[in-house]
Amino acid sequence: MSEEALLREDICRMAKSLYDRGLTAGSSGNISARLSDGRLLVTPTGSSFGRLDPARLACFEVDGKQTGGDKPTKEMPLHSAFYETRPGKTGAVVHLHCSHCVALSLLPEVDPDNMLPPLTAYSIMKLGKVKLLPYFMPGDPAMGDAIRGLAGKRSAVMLAAHGPVVAGKDLEAAVYAIEELEETARLALLTRGANPDLLSAGQIEQIVRTYDVEWD
Structure with a gap:
């Protein structure tokens, strides 16, 4: 099986796993992933993660021209911004509408520069700081501009009242990070x-240093 065929199958398999576990519902969520030659595979607009067809994924050439598949997700600005600002670090982007992330984004006490409290080592290792971005109308190109404004310093953002977007070195890494x-x-x-016992500044520093976490 070719690299492209394998990636198409992997996108659909992982999307169905996310759907089956209730991490995104209905026709929400989208995934993109790069092939080694620079082409991009993207899930179609209005499609359910539970019923994706590998043959219908949108395919884009390096110059951005679509050469196959259905119409892509309207959230393409989110994906493009990560590929543009984190070259060499982004091989896939995943966007979900998962309930707990959205609920947390609505709380007034959340720190917009780092929306996750330091509860576990793995959230720091896999995500670094997660930027909370303001609300945008779905499909608004300004979402991409907001990510570009971060200058490639964050691999994960949360769109207020919408959902998380995570970039990873490959599809598996992006999926694992958004699950975390x-x-x-x-x-x-x-x-x-409940006044939980958070990781200390020293413990966070040790994790950041040991695992080379982006923490600016």
Whole structure:
């Protein structure tokens, strides 16, 4: 099986896993992933993660021209911004509408520069700081501009009242990271108001140094 065929299958398989576990519902969520030759595969607009067809994924050439598949997600500005600002670090982008992340984004006490409290080492290792961006109308190109404004310093952002977007070195890394984001958001909500014992500044520094985490 060719690299392209394998990636098409992997996108659909991982999307269905996310859908089956309730991490995105209906026709929400989108995924893009790069092939080694620079071409981009993207999930279609209005499609359900539970029923994706590998043959219908949109395909884009390096110059941005679509050469096959259905009409891509309207959230392409989100994906393009990560590929443009994090070259060499972004091989896939995943955007979901997972419930705990969205719920956390609505709380007034959330720090917009780092929306996740330091509850676990793995959230820091896989995500670094997660930037909370303001609300945008779905499909608004300004979402891409907001990500470009971060100058490639964040691999994960949360769109207020919308959902998380995570870039990874490959499809597997991006999926695992966004799952960690949702799990940490769930823990944050479960422990809200309970004065949880957070990781100390020293413990965070050790994780950042040991695992070369982006923490600016």
